[in-house]
Amino acid sequence: MDDSRRRRSSAEPLSRRLFVAGLGASAAAVAGPALIRADGAHAAAPGTGGALPDDLFSLGVASGDPLPDGVVLWTRLAPDPLAGGGLPPRAYPVEWEVAEDERFSRVVRRGREVALAQFGHSVHVEVDGLRPGADYVYRFRAGGRISPVGRTRTAPAGATSALRFAFASCQNWQDGYFTAYEALAAEDLDFVAFLGDYIYESEPRTTTVRTHEGSGEPTTLEEYRNRHAQYKSDVHLQAVHAAFPWIVTWDDHEVDNNWADEIPQDPDKQSPAQFRARREAAFQAYYEHMPLRRRSRPRGLDMQLYRRLGFGDLVDLHVLDTRQYRSDQPSTLEAAETDTSLTMTGDEQERWLVDGLTDGSTRWNLLANQVMWAQNDRRAGPEDVFDFDNWDGYRVQRRRMLELFGTDQVSNPVVLTGDRHCTWVCDLEPDFDDPSAAAVGAEITGTSISSGGNSDPDRFQATYRPIAAESPHWKYFDNQRGYMVCDVDRDRMLSSLRLVDTVWQPEGATVRTAAEFVVEAGVPGVTVEYEEPRAVHRRAQTRREAGPQYEVDDVEEHVDLGR
Incomplete structure (x- = not known):
């Protein structure tokens, strides 16, 4: 199929080869030391309750149910995943970002959700305001820890050829x-x-x-x-969740x-x-x-x-x-x-x-x-x-x-x-x-x-x-x-x-x-x-x-x- 039909979200295309290769890198190495605001400046460390364990995002990230204007973003805070998750039973703020480029220099949506103990400290973010048929990247941050980067694509709208x-x-x-x-x-x-x-x-x-x-x-x-x-x-299941x-x-x-x-x-x-x-x-x-x-x-x-x-x-x-x-x-x-x-x-x-x-x-x-x-x-x-x-x-x-x-x-x-x-x-x-x-x-x-x-x-x-x-x-x-x-x-x-x-x-x-x-x-x-x-x-x-x-x-x- 002719890949030229795909409408990218920016003049700088998201490289699938580099993206998939980078899934195995540490979250800190991929995402950098701090979240990036839409204006390109570095944001101060968010107030997310102090440092949390290094393996906070051990289960990776995912997106789902694409619409023409948005998707669902998912993660779960689970430093000890096979023992109930490993976090105390309290709420944790989690910040998220969606960007048009892999360096997060063009952030288009950002916000904060709360990971609740009664839902296993999982996070479901319903992002809207995105463009149809476009590629985006996303990530989460909690307690000074940054998740792996995920890639997603919105659904096309109107006349669609393929x-x-x-x-x-x-x-x-x-x-x-x-x-x-x-x-x-x-x-x-x-x-x-x-x-x-x-x-x-x-x-x-x-x-x-x-x-x-x-x-x-x-x-x-x-x-x-x-x-x-x-x-x-x-790791392979995490990679596919993070890719689509x-x-x-x-x-x-x-x-x-x-x-x-x-x-x-x-x-x-x-x-x-x-x-x-x-x-x-x-x-x-x-x-x-x-x-x-x-x-x-x-x-x-x-x-x-x-x-x-x-x-x-x-x-x-x-x-x-x-x-x-x-x-x-x-x-x-x-x-x-x-x-x-x-x-x-x-x-x-x-x-x-x-x-x-x-x-x-x-x-x-x-x-x-x-x-x-x-x-x-x-x-x-x-x-x-x-x-x-x-x-x-x-x-x-x-x-x-x-x-x-x-x-x-x-x-x-x-x-x-x-x-x-x-x-x-x-x-x-x-x-x-x-x-x-x-x-x-x-x-x-x-x-x-x-x-x-x-x-x-x-x-x-x-x-x-x-x-x-x-x-x-x-x-x-x-x-x-x-x-x-x-x-x-x-x-x-x-x-x-x-x-x-x-x-x-x-x-x-x-x-x-x-x-x-x-x-x-x-x-x-x-x-x-x-x-x-x-x-x-x-x-x-x-x-x-x-x-x-x-x-x-x-x-x-x-x-x-x-x-």
């Missing part, structure tokens, strides 16, 4: 290092969409590549804070595997009251660690996470929440096919989604979604085996939505999905069992960052090729680790699958573009434009097999559900 973003999901700490983020941080993107399973709630295991903190599954607020803090300590604005949503592991509304995975082990308390704790810790706006601040059992972000007249991104309002998973295929009360989203969110899809304001409608929409049989032959935690369990609502996709009310719908630890690219059809059914949209399910560890593609392909012969809506499937980069313009959406050859070493993994998928505007469905030669695939597998071998904590792709 958009470039990445999406990712499923980053299990125990299953592997976040090596894919080393490459992702060097991309040139408008934003990153994260589609769920930011943390895993599973208990620590010593047989995996690295071990979860704590002594069991988190259930309390402090335990969820510690788990989030461990994940945020990853993120748009986040959750799936199940941020709370409890396969939870549905107020129902845990194992109701025989968690009473309703216990799970409600656990859900509240998990919601608050999630908010404390994500660059979310104040309207997403949890209120008891509830947290407003579904939302819509616009990128000029090109893209509406509909961010879904398919956990908080869903019905319990059905236990039979008959119930999944006929029970009209089953809902993945709840009635209110479905009405909100329909309204947004049909307002006709943009060229593309993209859904940031957690679990697969496309029918996904798990066994070859006449017997059907489905995972009812996916949309396969909520077929009445799925058909209703896909029939809407097939009308002229919805412009170019594409569902972006996480969860599966695999890449699964599919046509969407109202009736997947009807060979004559026409495609009404496309779904691109992205693989995991680390969940599932180093994969076995040969075994995976041997399992699913016979099923693919019975599933003509499947266009591509693979189970290696990585992320997806999407280039959207007026005519098409090109999605490039970036894969790493190993997640069992902390850095230096080789990244390659393994496949490319195209959705043409006005033409429902998706095509495979490029697929890497088998020789490249084999070289990558040889490297995976040559290194150390570890068990994995969470495997989705080979589960035999027996339903």
Whole structure:
């Protein structure tokens, strides 16, 4: 894509190469000894309660939910992040700055927030007054300590010719290092969409590549804070947060595997009251660690996470929440096919989604979604085996939505999905069992960052090729680790699958573009434009097999559900 289309915020462009390289430098070295006022003079040390520990900004910085005139800026004061944060339970003033250049000589916004103990000393700054489609840098200061510098970009406004973003999901700490983020941080993107399973709630295991903190599954607020803090300590994850604005949503592991509304995975082990308390704790810790706006601040059992972000007249991104309002998973295929009360989203969110899809304001409608929409049989032959935690369990609502996709009310719908630890690219059809059914949209399910560890593609392909012969809506499937980069313009959406050859070493993994998928505007469905030669695939597998071998904590792709 032609980078000349990007509108920079000043005549002096922000250098991504230098910016990413500088993320590892100390905050003091990057930011200088004092904050800089808009007039270029050095400000006096702010009254932030005296000196605080050197590792005050140990969890890095982040931005999120870009609008044409602003973004959310995030950090958390946590000098001892795996022990509840490490600060006394009082408030701390935190200053922030947004500038047009990396030296902060052109500061355009600045202010002060208060980091409160009841929110884990996290800071959520909603900056406005910025210019559309522009790059900025930002930083924080508290108690004489200066944070690393982050970079962000506002959303475009009005007529927009192109958009470039990445999406990712499923980053299990125990299953592997976040090596894919080393490459992702060097991309040139408008934003990153994260589609769920930011943390895993599973208990620590010593047989995996690295071990979860704590002594069991988190259930309390402090335990969820510690788990989030461990994940945020990853240097590659911090680098990607500091490089782009993120748009986040959750799936199940941020709370409890396969939870549905107020129902845990194992109701025989968690009473309703216990799970409600656990859900509240998990919601608050999630908010404390994500660059979310104040309207997403949890209120008891509830947290407003579904939302819509616009990128000029090109893209509406509909961010879904398919956990908080869903019905319990059905236990039979008959119930999944006929029970009209089953809902993945709840009635209110479905009405909100329909309204947004049909307002006709943009060229593309993209859904940031957690679990697969496309029918996904798990066994070859006449017997059907489905995972009812996916949309396969909520077929009445799925058909209703896909029939809407097939009308002229919805412009170019594409569902972006996480969860599966695999890449699964599919046509969407109202009736997947009807060979004559026409495609009404496309779904691109992205693989995991680390969940599932180093994969076995040969075994995976041997399992699913016979099923693919019975599933003509499947266009591509693979189970290696990585992320997806999407280039959207007026005519098409090109999605490039970036894969790493190993997640069992902390850095230096080789990244390659393994496949490319195209959705043409006005033409429902998706095509495979490029697929890497088998020789490249084999070289990558040889490297995976040559290194150390570890068990994995969470495997989705080979589960035999027996339903």
